[in-house]
Amino acid sequence: MKLFLDTAHIDDIRTASEWGILDGVTTNPTLAAKEGMEFPDLVKTITDIVPGPVSAEVVSPDRDEMVAQGKELAQIADNVVVKVPLTRHGVAAGARLVDVGVKINVTLVFSPAQALLAANIGATFVSPFLGRVDDIGNDGLDLLAEIVQIYGVQAYETEVLAASLRHPQHVVESAKIGADIATMPFAVMEKLFNHPLTDIGNERFNQDWAAYQEALRSGG
Numbered sequence: 001m002k003l004f005l006d007t008a009h010i011d012d013i014r015t016a017s018e019w020g021i022l023d024g025v026t027t028n029p030t031l032a033a034k035e036g037m038e039f040p041d042l043v044k045t046i047t048d049i050v051p052g053p054v055s056a057e058v059v060s061p062d063r064d065e066m067v068a069q070g071k072e073l074a075q076i077a078d079n080v081v082v083k084v085p086l087t088r089h090g091v092a093a094g095a096r097l098v099d100v101g102v103k104i105n106v107t108l109v110f111s112p113a114q115a116l117l118a119a120n121i122g123a124t125f126v127s128p129f130l131g132r133v134d135d136i137g138n139d140g141l142d143l144l145a146e147i148v149q150i151y152g153v154q155a156y157e158t159e160v161l162a163a164s165l166r167h168p169q170h171v172v173e174s175a176k177i178g179a180d181i182a183t184m185p186f187a188v189m190e191k192l193f194n195h196p197l198t199d200i201g202n203e204r205f206n207q208d209w210a211a212y213q214e215a216l217r218s219g220g
């Protein structure tokens with residue numbers, strides 16, 4: 001399963017990229033709004049750091065405007081993936097973008113029926129929002145499992161991108177279920193590293209190594 005960051009914050013993207021584990025980035029209008037930069041410049045900066053797919057979302061109630069925005073975003077860099085919402089206009093815009101060779105990520109997906117539509121128009125990615133499903137008292141992981149099952153049975157090529165992940169267990173369970181990608185906030189990605197036994201063990205190894213070197217230096 002590939003690991004994406006769900007952020008538009010450049011410092012965090014740089015840090016995760018330096019860790020060597022970053023396969024791509026997803027942004028959305030809410031995340032972009034926090035960064036105080038023109039959106040095309042922001043997307044360009046991210047694509048300069050990350051060679052993998054970078055999702056950039058169109059924002060309009062109108063199909064043709066979404067198509068025009070999507071074409072502009074796609075010109076920013078080869079690795080831009082245009083995010084369209086799972087609305088009637090969004091799906092119609094997505095289908096048109098796919099027809100002209102633009103890769104799309106269908107976002108705001110909350111049901112298996114919606115995921116069928118995304119696959120049907122040839123989306124590169126479909127993004128079920130697990131955390132937001134949990135927020136309303138349903139199980140986001142069940143939604144993910146249903147989508148993965150349907151896509152497997154139907155041999156759809158659209159990749160399942162588990163989104164709206166809130167904690168490391170969401171990431172681990174998404175991997176078990178068979179998501180192709182998990183996108184997560186920086187804070188969640190950081191937590192993937194953490195285990196107290198790693199810290200204790202590492203400290204012990206460092207101390208023992210230092211004592212060993214010291215013993216060699218002092219001849220005994």
Ligand code: E4P
Nearest residue numbers: 006026027028132163164165
């Ligand atoms: C997906 O691409 C979205 O940007 C994101 O995962 C939304 O997550 P949230 O529910 O934490 O806002």
